[in-house]
Amino acid sequence: AEKKDGGSLPKKKKQKKKKKPQKNKSVSHVLTLVLQELSLLCKRDVNGVGMLYDLLRSRWLQALLKIYECLQHYLGKRPAPVTLQARALNREALLSAHDTVAQKDFEPILPPLPDNIPENEEAMRIVCLVKNNQPLGATIKRHEITGDITVARVIHGGLADRSGLLYAGDKLVEVNGVPVEGLEPEQVINILALSQGTIMFKLIPVSDRPVSNQTTLYVRAMADYWPLQDPAIPCADAGLPFKKGEILQIVDQNDALWWQARKVSDLSACAGLIPSNHLLKRKQREFWWSQPFQPHLCLKSSMLFVLCILEEEEFGEFGQRVFIAGFRRSMRLCRRKARLNQQSCSSRCPSSCCSTLAAPYEEVVRYQRHPTDRHRLIILVGPAGVGVNELRRRLITSNPREFQSAIPHTTRVQKSYEMNGREYHYVSKETFENMVYSHRMLEYGEYKGYLYGTSIDAVRAVLEAGKICVIDLEPQGIQIARTYELKPYIIFIKPPSIGCMRQTRKNARIITDYYVNMKFKEEDLQEMEESAKKMEAQFGQFFDQVIVNDNLQEASAQLLSAVHRAQDEPQWVPAIWICSDTQP
Numbered sequence: 075a076e077k078k079d080g081g082s083l084p085k086k087k088k089q090k091k092k093k094k095p096q097k098n099k100s101v102s103h104v105l106t107l108v109l110q111e112l113s114l115l116c117k118r119d120v121n122g123v124g125m126l127y128d129l130l131r132s133r134w135l136q137a138l139l140k141i142y143e144c145l146q147h148y149l150g151k152r153p154a155p156v157t158l159q160a161r162a163l164n165r166e167a168l169l170s171a172h173d174t175v176a177q178k179d180f181e182p183i184l185p186p187l188p189d190n191i192p193e194n195e196e197a198m199r200i201v202c203l204v205k206n207n208q209p210l211g212a213t214i215k216r217h218e219i220t221g222d223i224t225v226a227r228v229i230h231g232g233l234a235d236r237s238g239l240l241y242a243g244d245k246l247v248e249v250n251g252v253p254v255e256g257l258e259p260e261q262v263i264n265i266l267a268l269s270q271g272t273i274m275f276k277l278i279p280v281s282d283r284p285v286s287n288q289t290t291l292y293v294r295a296m297a298d299y300w301p302l303q304d305p306a307i308p309c310a311d312a313g314l315p316f317k318k319g320e321i322l323q324i325v326d327q328n329d330a331l332w333w334q335a336r337k338v339s340d341l342s343a344c345a346g347l348i349p350s351n352h353l354l355k356r357k358q359r360e361f362w363w364s365q366p367f368q369p370h371l372c373l374k375s376s377m378l379f380v381l382c383i384l385e386e387e388e389f390g391e392f393g394q395r396v397f398i399a400g401f402r403r404s405m406r407l408c409r410r411k412a413r414l415n416q417q418s419c420s421s422r423c424p425s426s427c428c429s430t431l432a433a434p435y436e437e438v439v440r441y442q443r444h445p446t447d448r449h450r451l452i453i454l455v456g457p458a459g460v461g462v463n464e465l466r467r468r469l470i471t472s473n474p475r476e477f478q479s480a481i482p483h484t485t486r487v488q489k490s491y492e493m494n495g496r497e498y499h500y501v502s503k504e505t506f507e508n509m510v511y512s513h514r515m516l517e518y519g520e521y522k523g524y525l526y527g528t529s530i531d532a533v534r535a536v537l538e539a540g541k542i543c544v545i546d547l548e549p550q551g552i553q554i555a556r557t558y559e560l561k562p563y564i565i566f567i568k569p570p571s572i573g574c575m576r577q578t579r580k581n582a583r584i585i586t587d588y589y590v591n592m593k594f595k596e597e598d599l600q601e602m603e604e605s606a607k608k609m610e611a612q613f614g615q616f617f618d619q620v621i622v623n624d625n626l627q628e629a630s631a632q633l634l635s636a637v638h639r640a641q642d643e644p645q646w647v648p649a650i651w652i653c654s655d656t657q658p
């Protein structure tokens with residue numbers, strides 16, 4: 075039929091284009107004619123016609139015809155092979171390769187079942203697993219009283235879990251034909267370790283399989299955990315190491331002490347054991363108490379450090395004069411004194427006193443700011459001299475209509491050229507102290523007998539004006555700023571290597587109590603590096619983003635894109651910010 079119709083078409087180019095649809099139509103057309111013919115014959119009760127009629131009307135034949143028509147249409151387009159190698163292939167060879175593979179049986183050849191299987195099938199189960207490079211993904215334990223060896227837990231996503239044949243609580247009877255009665259778990263593990271290919275378990279299934287009705291939970295780790303250094307972990311190899319700040323997906327909380335989790339950065343991996351919230355908190359406390367007694371200064375409010383605030387004028391992107399209030403040119407010596415107090419505590423207490431009081435895991439959810447919602451507060455944190463203010467100033471001057479700093483409060487007297495609410499909010503000491511007592515200050519300090527501070531009200535004013543508020547903060551203030559209302563996005567500005575700073579900071583100037591513009595000395599760079607390490611160790615769990623301030627231009631560009639990401643893309647935030655019921 076194809077040839078006939080094709081041959082009858084005229085040779086003109088324009089008409090040639092119509093050739094294929096006609097050709098395709100003809101197949102269906104011929105089939106319709108045949109069916110009509112057959113239906114007449116059916117009425118005459120000709121032998122076998124009914125069967126042929128059903129065959130030609132069958133759905134699969136119609137589907138085959140459709141495929142045929144599609145292929146014809148595709149062939150008409152004269153498809154070219156995508157790669158050079160593919161030129162050597164032809165359709166038949168490909169189809170034949172497919173058929174050969176499809177017919178092969180890739181299932182492992184399992185050993186024959188033992189003869190002495192009990193009649194009651196439920197009483198005993200034979201499980202054969204094929205060992206590959208992966209661990210088995212199950213742990214075993216010995217019952218303290220009965221001495222039975224049972225499956226302690228099955229790791230999510232592991233070999234045993236994927237088989238669906240092993241469950242926590244199953245009692246092992248034999249492993250590879252060796253009875254396990256009287257053996258220690260280590261001896262059973264040895265048998266497993268030595269076995270090659272398939273492993274055969276004879277076991278008595280647990281009567282009440284645990285029903286897993288748990289919802290997956292996401293948490294931010296607020297502490298580091300190294301399973302290989304934890305003597306209490308049931309199986310160190312099955313442990314999941316993590317660092318503070320990492321987001322974990324908790325998939326199993328059946329055990330009160332050991333949970334199973336994955337890192338969101340690698341969800342395809344099989345889960346690992348992590349200490350439960352309760353257990354990790356207990357570990358932190360034990361560690362804390364095991365340290366020689368020192369008065370732990372950081373349990374007290376660590377907000378009282380000395381700072382100085384200097385106001386500045388800047389020129390914005392269009393050359394107009396822009397007042398950028400809130401630029402703190404810290405008197406480095408004063409801050410250093412205050413920092414030394416804080417550091418002396420953290421060096422005595424490396425796991426951080428704060429972490430002993432806080433929950434070791436913080437439940438988090440994915441949050442994306444709605445375009446009509448207020449912007450998230452941007453907080454920059456970093457050691458003195460790293461360039462926090464330089465980066466912040468560059469960001470704000472690049473677009474003062476989009477970015478703004480918070481105007482600080484002070485108790486000092488207003489100067490003749492200053493305007494209340496432009497450089498500072500000038501308030502009485504009593505008002506300032508009231509703000510501190512009612513927790514309305516993100517950070518504050520004293521310089522030359524006057525109080526200076528950044529208030530939540532000042533931040534709120536910028537956000538309510540529809541702008542992105544960008545402030546810098548001492549890390550001790552992070553906890554106060556982390557609220558449902560401000561939803562801060564915290565960026566840590568990290569110094570590059572000292573070698574790199576020697577190169578890039580040749581012309582940089584720092585401000586100290588005695589000199590306004592002083593070159594960086596070697597000890598300044600070292601202090602910056604040490605201070606950054608301590609900040610990361612103590613507060614790293616709160617950092618949403620880390621920017622290494624190596625090249626100023628690049629760091630500025632990274633900051634700009636991080637700030638936009640924080641506003642426009644989904645981020646992990648504490649669940650308590652989103653569950654409105656729990657909001658104050």
Ligand SMILES: Nc1ncnc2c1ncn2[C@@H]1O[C@H](COP(=O)(O)OP(=O)(O)OP(=O)(O)O)[C@@H](O)[C@H]1O
Pocket residue numbers: 402403404406456457458459460461462463464465578579581582583584585623624625626629
């Ligand atoms: N990437 C960089 N390359 C070269 N110089 C830099 C870089 N970043 C910052 N600087 C310079 O380093 C000096 C200190 O920067 P800046 O005042 O911003 O520090 P800071 O982190 O705010 O410190 P402080 O808290 O003491 O005020 C400035 O002269 C600044 O121009």
